[in-house]
Amino acid sequence: MKLSDLTTLRIGGEAERFVDATETDQLVETVLEADRVGEPWLVLGGGSNVLIGDDGIEGVVVRVATRGIERLPNAPGSARPIRLRVQAGEPWEALVEHTVRQGFSGLEALSGIPGSCGAAPIQNIGAYGQELAESLVAVEVLDLDSGERTTWPAPLLELGYRTSSIKQGRRAVVLSIDLALGADEDARSRPVRYAQLADALGVEIGETAPLVGVRAAVLALRAAKGMVLDPDDPDSVSAGSFFTNPIVSEAFARTLPGEAPRWAQQPEAPTRAVPLGAEPAPPPPVVEGTVKLSAAWLIEHSGIGRGFALPGSGAAVSKKHTLALTNASGAATAREVAQLAGYIQTRVMSEFGVVLHPEPVFLGVEL
Secondary structure (H helix, E strand, C coil): CEHHHHCCCCCCCEEEEEEEECCHHHHHHHHHHHHHHCCCEEEECCCCCEEECCCCEEEEEEEECCCCEEEECCCCCCCCCEEEEEECCCEHHHHHHHHHHHCCECCHHHCCCCCECCCHHHHCCEECCEEHHHCEEEEEEEECCCCEEEEEEHHHHCCECCECCCCCCCCEEEEEEEEEEECCCCCECCCCCCHHHHHHHCCCCCCCCEHHHHHHHHHHHHHHCCCCCCCCCHHHCEEEECECCCEEEHHHHCCCCCCCCEEEECCCCCCCCCCCCCCCCCCCCCCCCEEEECHHHHHHCCCCCCCCCCCCCCCEECCCCCCEEECCCCCCCHHHHHHHHHHHHHHHHHHHCCCCCECCEEECCCC
16 A cells, blocks of 8 residues: 555555555454554554654554544533544544534534544644644544553643643543533634634634634635645645644743744643641742744744745645645655755754644654
8 A cells, every 4th residue: 555645645666565544443443453462563543743754653543434423412511511422444534524514613614624533632733723622522442562452531631832741652542532612692702813714704812703714714814824624635645734833932922023923821720728727838939931932933033935845845834824834746756855855954943943743653764
């Protein structure tokens, strides 16, 4: 099986062995057996957040092809009473479309993100002011340390900005996800938090909008950046955003040009316990906050524009958005994409002293 046929970058060599797991039991048994005998294994979802080497993958590649969206009993009294259980192989975009059609809020700003539902918590996907972490209740996983199927409440995943405990190395395969969603009788969204989306909808930050309108606006915004898979758009042959937005200290952010976009990240206040009758404790020391920067702005202002490519390379920066690296030519190799990514890192580091971290997982290729 050519893995280039299964990735959104259309890059990747052959799989030594390939299993299309359409049932959860098949997925579990294949991974457990490979792990038991020491055969290398890779679980592949929608292929949207990965760069696979040109020489392919040793061992077995298991594509998660399970399907199903199940309505669970409601949670009365909750701000998000709707409960859904979604199989890991269900395409994420199909899930979002389903929830909007049903009038369920919580995922609408995540429209158009490629990939599978099982991969979503590993990356803690997010866009336009929403993150999966806000709606995720639990995941069923195959825990490779115990060899058992088990359910983890969402906090065990330690979800953060585009990361989770699984992405950080915890050995587990996601089998299904449980979600908690809202149900407004007028089918309106969660409060809009992202300025660009609010502008597109004609609302103020913090206001709501019709779910279908939010979804349509997000899809239009993403399409304008080449971030919606489209067979007629060569710029969409990518892994989406290739770098995460850097998070730096406030002190470091002050060294950057004043026009560099930045968003303050609210630090969590430490918990303090004061015994009854005791004098109030002195306030805790002020913890310096952090600031999220725009990776796209840093790339553009390091001298790399849209459509940039290294001489003779089939990989290029998207013509629509500097945060995406594309295989628009159809001839790019994994090595060429990695070389371009490394060049961008070097330019940004040289210009601003900021290290950009790739968002996709690299397999069989090094940056």
